[in-house]
C-alpha cells in the first residue's frame with residue numbers, strides 16, 4: 001500500500017514545481033517590489049521541489065520500476081515505454097539545472113531595471129514549464145504502456 005502511494009510522490013512534486021515556475025513567469029511580466037518578493041519565493045520553491053522530485057523519481061526507478069518494465073515489455077507499447085523512460089532518465093537533468101539556475105537569475109539579476117534580466121527569467125521559467133511538462137507526458141506514456149500491456153495480456 002505504502003509502495004503504491006509512493007508512485008504519486010514524484011509526479012506531485014514535479015507538477016508543483018512546474019506550477020511554481022509558471023508563477024515566476026507570470027510575476028516577471030510586470031516587476032515591482034511586491035512581484036519581486038513573490039518571484040524570489042516562487043523561484044526557490046521551484047528549485048526545492050525539483051531537487052526533491054529527483055530522488056523521489058530515482059528511488060521509484062531503481063527499486064520498483066523493474067516490475068512495470070517487465071509488463072511493459074510484454075505489451076505493444078514496449079518501444080514507446082522504453083523511450084519514455086530513457087527520456088525521463090536522461091533529460092531530467094535539464095529540468096533540474098534550469099530549476100537551480102532560476103533562483104540565481106531572480107536573486108542576482110537587476111529585474112526592476114533590466115529588460116534583459118526579465119526576459120532571461122521568463123525564458124528560464126518558461127523552459128522549466130515546458131521541459132517539466134515533457135517529463136509529465138513521458139510519465140503518462142509510461143503509465144499507459146503498463147495499462148495497454150495488461151489489456152493485451154488479458155486479450156481485451
Ligand code: HEM
Pocket residue numbers: 007010011014015017053054057058060061064065068069088089092095132133135136138139140142143144146
Ligand atoms: C518534472 C519531473 C517529473 C514529472 C512531472 C513526472 C511525472 C510522472 C508521471 C505523471 C508518471 C506516471 C505515473 C503513473 O503511472 O500513474 C511518472 C512515472 C514515472 N516516472 Fe516520473 N516524473 C518526473 C521526473 C522523474 C524522474 C527524475 C524520474 C527518475 C529517473 C522519474 C521516473 C519515473 C518512473 C520510473 C515512472 C514509471 C512508474 C511506473 O509505471 O512504474 N520521473 N512520472
